[in-house]
Amino acid sequence: DAGVIQSPRHEVTEMGQEVTLRCKPISGHNSLFWYRQTMMRGLELLIYFNNNVPIDDSGMPEDRFSAKMPNASFSTLKIQPSEPRDSAVYFCASSLGGGRTYEQYFGPGTRLTVT
């Protein structure tokens, strides 16, 4: 199994530009999570999908952030327009389970730098 796949691994962009992060969950998993990691705030849950449906997006910082899951094997997290304070490592994780999810498998992350 290839595990959770994220792309790109690194992204450097200028303030105001649109950024799209991509995730391919583990085949057969039906829950997908987007997290953001910073030194100041640690690991924060941004949004959680179950069976491709967004269940909880209360962690999405503001309207500049949006996430989609068009099918069971692909999800995107988009930031438009990006700001320097969005610089962080963004992780995607997937899990086999419904509303009560247990072991989550994390991808390698995308390190985003907004200048």
Added chain:
Amino acid sequence: QQQVKQSPQSLIVQKGGISIINCAYENTAFDYFPWYQQFPGKGPALLIAIRPDVSEKKEGRFTISFNKSAKQFSLHIMDSQPGDSATYFCAALGGADGLTFGKGTHLIIQP
């Protein structure tokens, strides 16, 4: 509001010693408490987890101790090795949400 408080922020232990990391939670609805291990440049990986119906769980050199009344749980790493050097996160899960993580502990095992 920080729902899971983790300490210490950083920890240095001699090889062969015991590493202890503590966490406290507030939400009594939490019913699953995993620990994740993260190496530089990698995503967190599940290390060991416990449910509140038991007070201790051991897997190899790693043990979770759980105190439901105090709403605290801790990770003990016995015979700590340099390969254990990593960042450790406690977490909690309740309801239909994703995990709530502690801020992490940067552990260094000195040879």
